[in-house]
Amino acid sequence: MVAIRIEGLHKRFGEVQALDGLGLAVEPGSVFGFLGPNGAGKTTTIRILAGLARADTGQAWIDGLEVAADRRRIAGRIGYLPQDPAFYPWMTAREFVDHVGRVFGLPAQERLARTDELLHLVGLAEVADRRVGGFSGGMGQRLGIAQALVNRPPVLLLDEPVSGLDPAGRKELLQLIERLRGECTVFMSTHILADVERVCDTVAIIDRGRLLAEAPQQELLGRYAVPAFEVEVENGLAEHLAAWAETIRSHSWVALVSLDRATARVVVNDVEIARRELLASAVAAGLVLDRYELVRPSLEDVFLRLVEGGGLV
Amino acid sequence: MRIFWVALRKELIEQWRSYRLVVVGAVLLVFGFASPLLAKYGPEVIRLALPEGEEILKLIPSPTAADAVAQYLKNISQFGILLAVLMTMGSVAQEKDKGTAALMLVKPMPRGVFLAAKMVALGLTFAIGIFLAGAACYYYTMLIFEALSLPAWLALNGLLLLFILVYVALTLLCSTVSRSQVVSGALAFGFLVVLSVLGAVPRLGETMPGRLTTWAGGLIAGNGSSAWPALAVSVGLIFGALLVAWLILERQEL
Numbered sequence: 001m002v003a004i005r006i007e008g009l010h011k012r013f014g015e016v017q018a019l020d021g022l023g024l025a026v027e028p029g030s031v032f033g034f035l036g037p038n039g040a041g042k043t044t045t046i047r048i049l050a051g052l053a054r055a056d057t058g059q060a061w062i063d064g065l066e067v068a069a070d071r072r073r074i075a076g077r078i079g080y081l082p083q084d085p086a087f088y089p090w091m092t093a094r095e096f097v098d099h100v101g102r103v104f105g106l107p108a109q110e111r112l113a114r115t116d117e118l119l120h121l122v123g124l125a126e127v128a129d130r131r132v133g134g135f136s137g138g139m140g141q142r143l144g145i146a147q148a149l150v151n152r153p154p155v156l157l158l159d160e161p162v163s164g165l166d167p168a169g170r171k172e173l174l175q176l177i178e179r180l181r182g183e184c185t186v187f188m189s190t191h192i193l194a195d196v197e198r199v200c201d202t203v204a205i206i207d208r209g210r211l212l213a214e215a216p217q218q219e220l221l222g223r224y225a226v227p228a229f230e231v232e233v234e235n236g237l238a239e240h241l242a243a244w245a246e247t248i249r250s251h252s253w254v255a256l257v258s259l260d261r262a263t264a265r266v267v268v269n270d271v272e273i274a275r276r277e278l279l280a281s282a283v284a285a286g287l288v289l290d291r292y293e294l295v296r297p298s299l300e301d302v303f304l305r306l307v308e309g310g311g312l313v
Numbered sequence: 314m315r316i317f318w319v320a321l322r323k324e325l326i327e328q329w330r331s332y333r334l335v336v337v338g339a340v341l342l343v344f345g346f347a348s349p350l351l352a353k354y355g356p357e358v359i360r361l362a363l364p365e366g367e368e369i370l371k372l373i374p375s376p377t378a379a380d381a382v383a384q385y386l387k388n389i390s391q392f393g394i395l396l397a398v399l400m401t402m403g404s405v406a407q408e409k410d411k412g413t414a415a416l417m418l419v420k421p422m423p424r425g426v427f428l429a430a431k432m433v434a435l436g437l438t439f440a441i442g443i444f445l446a447g448a449a450c451y452y453y454t455m456l457i458f459e460a461l462s463l464p465a466w467l468a469l470n471g472l473l474l475l476f477i478l479v480y481v482a483l484t485l486l487c488s489t490v491s492r493s494q495v496v497s498g499a500l501a502f503g504f505l506v507v508l509s510v511l512g513a514v515p516r517l518g519e520t521m522p523g524r525l526t527t528w529a530g531g532l533i534a535g536n537g538s539s540a541w542p543a544l545a546v547s548v549g550l551i552f553g554a555l556l557v558a559w560l561i562l563e564r565q566e567l
Contacts, residue, residue, distance in 0.1 A: 050419045052418070052419060052566060052567045054566060075420055075421045076421050080416070080419045082416060084412065085412065086411040086412035086413050086416060088323075090326075090330040090331060099319070100420065103316065103417070103421060103422050104421065105315065105316075147416070151420075
């Protein structure tokens with residue numbers, strides 16, 4: 001049984017079609033990266049899964065339970081972190097996590113232990129008795145993670161979990177998410193591709209409410225990543241580089257050339273021809289190279305290719 | 314039932330820490346002990362403040378305990394309604410706006426329980442406020458005028474509390490409908506105006522919540538008639554408002 005299944009979700013807000021027949025399946029125990037540009041429908045999807053919004057048509061299941069019909073049973077099986085978590089400002093961090101423990105019906109002893117454990121886990125132990133009203137955005141995000149884990153949920157829904165965190169906090173949170181792999185299913189929306197590359201084993205890319213691709217990360221890279229070379233020259237030779245870039249665009253084995261100051265990224269259709277021709281062409285053009293390499297395909301390449309190209313599964 | 318106590322516990326702590334209980338208690342307490350003082354010394358103030366005060370004073374009958382009760386009813390009902398709207402208008406709207414409602418209602422917290430706990434906590438806040446006001450007014454009236462009938466006094470305060478709870482429930486409904494506490498406050502004042510207008514309509518007015526304060530005043534004087542239809546309508550309005558609020562919240566996207 002899959003942990004999360006979505007079939008044909010449609011959701012419209014006035015003139016905006018937020019979800020347009022979205023469907024996907026998430027394997028239990030995986031860390032699932034839900035990627036998409038701003039306005040792609042990520043938050044709407046998560047809110048529907050959490051039972052906070054209703055789809056116009058289509059269905060979603062968590063742990064085999066239909067989201068719209070079994071909202072109350074599902075509530076006990078999920079942990080949810082919204083994009084901008086809000087808390088009662090008059091409560092302390094400890095009181096808030098304890099309150100959530102009470103809502104889930106944890107016995108007193110277990111609740112106290114779980115509260116301490118979670119506050120320690122997210123790095124808020126030292127400020128546990130400080131009122132939440134004075135917390136920074138990053139501290140709020142950590143508290144949001146803690147409250148989402150209180151009930152040891154089989155499914156964890158995280159909407160942009162690392163937004164608002166400093167680099168150290170982001171690293172810690174990603175390590176925490178990695179540790180959850182196998183223990184629970186993590187469904188995590190984000191637009192930070194590096195984070196997805198680091199922790200997610202499976203990735204779905206959506207745009208304008210439609211699924212563009214869904215596969216294990218390596219498979220996705222293999223399927224969609226395009227071979228690319230990077231050519232870097234000294235800063236003073238950027239103009240020469242740009243002129244050379246124009247000349248190679250017309251070759252049939254060149255798919256795309258992009259420039260970033262003194263670096264040209266050349267996406268190619270045929271790696272073998274490119275290996276023979278590209279370097280020779282650069283040398284013939286009189287470029288003095290600082291760097292020339294066949295770069296590892298990244299999720300960003302896949303993402304941009306799919307989103308900008310409007311690719312489909 | 315367990316989850317209701319969890320929700321109520323949170324609401325009661327919030328009433329305390331957000332100073333709502335203190336504000337309601339303090340305001341009603343002030344008017345509780347000020348009412349008999351105003352009844353007693355109001356004419357005296359007129360005499361001292363106006364050039365023809367002595368002449369005017371001759372036209373005013375000597376103040377009695379009934380005047381203290383009338384002052385009390387007028388003050389507590391007016392300020393009670395004002396406090397009911399002010400203390401309730403943000404209770405749901407603000408939670409929806411800030412996102413705490415969404416964070417809590419994805420957990421096993423039924424939306425009806427979420428609302429019921431708020432209503433009970435606000436009811437307890439106003440019950441404490443009226444208890445303090447009632448005790449202060451009773452004591453000062455006894456000192457300045459005479460002791461009032463305790464059972465009648467308790468019944469009067471019970472009716473007064475019920476009257477205020479009508480506006481708490483209606484404002485809670487407005488707060489559920491809206492995401493803005495200003496809008497919910499405006500809607501609640503709309504209800505206040507409508508009920509006041511209906512209360513002035515002959516025959517129909519006899520069944521409106523405002524009739525409860527008239528009944529309450531008559532309990533002490535021993536000359537008033539009961540207003541059971543108004544009591545039934547008030548209870549109906551409270552439960553009706555809560556029911557509608559619950560049905561709306563159940564369907565709302567957070």
